[in-house]
Amino acid sequence: MxxxxxxxxxxxxxxxxxxxxxxxxxxxxxxxxxxxxxxxxxxxxxxxxxxxxxxxxxxxxxxxxxxxxxxxxxxxxxxxxxxxxxxxxxxxxxxxxxxxxxxxxxxxxxxxxxxxxxxxxxxxxxxxxxxxxxxxxxxxxxxxxxxxxxxxxxxxxxxxxxxxxxxxxxxxxxxxxxxxxxxxxxxxxxxxxxxxxxxxxxxxxxxxMCYPLNGNDLSPERTPVEAGLGFFVDLEKGDFIGRDVVAAQKAEGPDERLFAIEYTDKGAPPRAHYAVLSAEGETLGELTSGVLSPSLGKGIGMAYLPRGGVKVGTPLQIDVRGRKFPAVVVKKPFYKPANKKG
Amino acid sequence: MNVPDELRYNKSHEWVRLEGDTATIGISDHAQEELTDVVFVELPEVGRAVDAGDPTAVVESVKAASDIYSPVAGEVVEVNEAVEADPSLVNSDPYGQGWIYKLKVKDVSQVEGMMDADAYRGMIG
Incomplete structure (x- = not known):
């Protein structure tokens, strides 16, 4: 408990x-x-x-x-x-x-x-x-x-x-x-x-499924656009609290975005706050969430990373107690349910 | 709960099997049951000198990473690569194929100072 x-x-x-x-x-x-x-x-x-x-x-x-x-x-x-x-x-x-x-x-x-x-x-x-x-x-x-x-x-x-x-x-x-x-x-x-x-x-x-957890992947310092959830924000409906900032970000593109990251091989389970590095070893950010995916048998996580240079396919490394595990930016979600009925 | 009589135990749930001056170290049945679903084991380097109480290995389940503390001082002489390849051995056979590393023990009396099976059973209730 x-x-x-x-x-x-x-x-x-x-x-x-x-x-x-x-x-x-x-x-x-x-x-x-x-x-x-x-x-x-x-x-x-x-x-x-x-x-x-x-x-x-x-x-x-x-x-x-x-x-x-x-x-x-x-x-x-x-x-x-x-x-x-x-x-x-x-x-x-x-x-x-x-x-x-x-x-x-x-x-x-x-x-x-x-x-x-x-x-x-x-x-x-x-x-x-x-x-x-x-x-x-x-x-x-x-x-x-x-x-x-x-x-x-x-x-x-x-x-x-x-x-x-x-x-x-x-x-x-x-x-x-x-x-x-x-x-x-x-x-x-x-x-x-x-x-x-x-x-x-x-x-x-x-x-x-890349569903965000508030407090981990969402915070008062991050907008839905940075979190990749702009679909759930309606800029056409009239004014609402926060609209100006979100509208500007949507138009210009945010500096950082929440990316999905998957290990390329087996490794120590990724966890929130582990550093995310480029393939060359430069620190780019930290994981907001991370687990060993029971469905994929591999580490998965999300992190806010600078958009310039990071996209699906970009190789990364996750730092686990000083050991670096190779990972890659992938499309969301990590897993597609296959068993849906009705 | 399986607590073999011939082993020694410490408070942080590691067990030691002493043969000559070589100690084999793993985690208890109770510990593996508490951790559940071990998915990763980080082994120490062979040749590393450790003191009693040093974090020496890491056992991870889906929910958390747990340090394994060396119950005694010595030098790491062998590590179990089988648990690196198949971490679930720590769950299925904690006192056998799920051992973690072996030490050349500095002072054998340190092992004798650890809890015996009865004392450990008393501790875990």
Missing amino acids: VPFAGWNMPVMYTSIMDEHQAVRSGAGVFDISHMGQFIVRGAGSEAWLNRMLANNVAKLGDGEGQYSFLLNEGGGVIDDLIVYRLAEDEFFLVVNASKMAEDFSWLEGRRDEGVELLDQSDAWAGMAVQGPDAAEVWSKVFPEVALPPRNGIAEVPGGGIVCRTGYTGEDGFEYFSPASDGAGAFRAFVDAGAKPCGLGARDTLRLE
């Missing part, structure tokens, strides 16, 4: 390798009760959220969700989140545990009159079931409730809510229930065939 944003969470239940494999080939269940949930509602909610968030909330229909960012004035990332439209001027936001309090006070301090902002994080437990068999697990536990389509959200009788999203690259859903029903939901998904998975596998699975 490790402390994580005020929670005690398991790094693994049995083995990171086994849990990772279960998600890639069957189904795994993660307790994500630490994540935060906000409700935004009332007249003018959509217009207000569109000034607070980088992606375009107006593109959402009822029951649809999108990945977005809460940016600071300098275009840096306070948090990455998913926003769902429940109804006209009623939205459900799922935010990172470590940023919950900061997100809430940032939003509350800028709230428009008439817009209601509620922190419901303590009221909800969350279980993410991920893997090619996730839909089957769902139908065993909730045979009468259809899963929403990809990125969608649906109400579940009994006060729950289910979102067709995840952090692994596989099919799957995140089920939020009243907190008191959380343990029962976890057991029900396990009984239906999902393997309990901890933070370790959550990290290896998301990094194989």
